[in-house]
Amino acid sequence: MxxxxxxxxxxxxxxxxxxxxxxxxxxxxxxxxxxxxxWNKDDSVPLTKDIVALQNHLRTIEDQAIADLRQNVTVSSYKQLSESLLAQVIVFNKKREGEASRITLETFKSADTGHMNKDMKHCHL
Structure with a gap:
């Protein structure tokens, strides 16, 4: 101008x-x-019976896979264990699979470990 x-x-x-x-x-x-x-967004949705039932089922699969691996190391047992653990992480975080599978170690280590949801606190892990 x-x-x-x-x-x-x-x-x-x-x-x-x-x-x-x-x-x-x-x-x-x-x-x-x-x-x-x-990832750090606070979620106040309470746990439901369905989520608890799913978590218990995933733990059963995990325990069986661990027992199988202790007796005989197979690819299928290892796959069951890893899929069960990934599903538990996803259920625990109430997030999509993509976020759980792409999280970096640095982000995981720097996560906020402060206030815990009261429902999660009472959940047996």
Whole structure:
């Protein structure tokens, strides 16, 4: 508007730099923060009899797979154990499979271990 050629060139260079670097620095960090906030979201939905029954069933499968592995190590027993444990993590977190399977060790170690849902506190783990 003021016919400032130097200012106009600086603005154009800044816009080019912003377009090139946005996805590397700003967008990736913002997406990562959003995902971590979803994992730490407080959930006040109480446990139901169906979820407790499912958890008990998964524990039964886990115990059987462990007993089978102690007697004879087989791929099917190991697969049963790993699937049972993954399902228990998903049920415990009340989240989709994708979040549980893609969680990083750093995120797991830095998770908030503060306030515990009272229903979870009374659940036998």
């Amino acid at each position: 003021k016919s400032d050629v130097v200012g106009e060139n600086k603005a154009k260079k800044f816009k080019e730099l912003l377009d090139k670097m946005w996805s590397d620095y700003v967008s990736a960090n913002a997406h990562s923060s959003i995902e971590q906030n979803k």
